[in-house]
Amino acid sequence: IDLLVELNMDVIARHRLQTLLTVDDMVREIVELVEEKGATAETYFFFTSDHGFHMGQHCLGPCKRQPYDTDVRIPLFVRGPGVAAGSKIEALVGHPDLAPTILTLAGAEGVGEMDGDSMVPLLVPSRRQESGKVWRTAQLLEYIGTQEAPKIDGSGHIIDNGNNTFRGLRHIEPARGIDIAYYEFTDLEADWNFHSPNFYELYNVTEDPEQMHNLYYRGGEGIDADLRQALALRVRNEYTCKGATCS
Numbered sequence: 001i002d003l004l005v006e007l008n009m010d011v012i013a014r015h016r017l018q019t020l021l022t023v024d025d026m027v028r029e030i031v032e033l034v035e036e037k038g039a040t041a042e043t044y045f046f047f048t049s050d051h052g053f054h055m056g057q058h059c060l061g062p063c064k065r066q067p068y069d070t071d072v073r074i075p076l077f078v079r080g081p082g083v084a085a086g087s088k089i090e091a092l093v094g095h096p097d098l099a100p101t102i103l104t105l106a107g108a109e110g111v112g113e114m115d116g117d118s119m120v121p122l123l124v125p126s127r128r129q130e131s132g133k134v135w136r137t138a139q140l141l142e143y144i145g146t147q148e149a150p151k152i153d154g155s156g157h158i159i160d161n162g163n164n165t166f167r168g169l170r171h172i173e174p175a176r177g178i179d180i181a182y183y184e185f186t187d188l189e190a191d192w193n194f195h196s197p198n199f200y201e202l203y204n205v206t207e208d209p210e211q212m213h214n215l216y217y218r219g220g221e222g223i224d225a226d227l228r229q230a231l232a233l234r235v236r237n238e239y240t241c242k243g244a245t246c247s
Contacts, residue, residue: 009055012062016053044080044105046098057210065143067166067183067201068211072141080105082124089122092139092172113243137178140238142167145188162188168201169235179205182231194239202231 096116168183184197
């Protein structure tokens with residue numbers, strides 16, 4: 001069985017790389033079309049993904065439903081007017097930030113009412129004073145476990161368990177040497193709103209980049225009560241906030 005799983009992952013990895021050929025073609029054709037129209041100087045290009053993908057890490061077969069960095073970290077490349085070529089921005093951003101960013105670039109109003117934040121002050125140096133907001137140091141991550149396989153055109157879908165429902169934070173402050181991942185797990189059917197999480201994971205990603213050593217329970221009693229309370233409060237606030245009330 002182990003050999004079959006290994007061979008299957010090899011096939012999936014090869015197929016995933018092969019699909020990138022079509023992505024390369026698409027990106028080239030889009031850029032060439034914009035250049036032909038003479039619109040390069042007023043066009044922003046965003047290249048990103050919907051999720052990561054684990055391939056054997058944590059002894060898991062190919063999938064995407066775990067809180068580890070293999071699954072939650074994704075590429076984001078931006079090109080456009082005012083974005084410095086070759087620059088790299090060390091800031092925590094997520095999917096909710098894409099819509100307010102694009103709307104801000106388009107001159108739309110009401111962006112402050114959205115859960116995400118516009119990344120324009122990060123991307124365009126000349127506009128870094130317009131926000132006045134200190135950028136976040138923690139990013140909310142959440143997932144609801146799927147218990148029933150949807151039926152689409154007779155096909156099924158891989159399912160996991162309701163107790164793989166989690167929420168948590170990636171907290172990163174390079175200047176202070178902080179890089180941690182904290183997650184709370186609960187059961188979807190009994191506790192969909194996380195009133196009583198029943199399992200926790202905490203990783204020091206600086207020392208443990210593969211996220212293999214759960215510090216929450218380590219050393220008998222695990223982390224102290226004050227830290228547990230602080231982490232729980234922070235993730236609850238991030239989970240329940242809306243719009244401008246989010247950090």
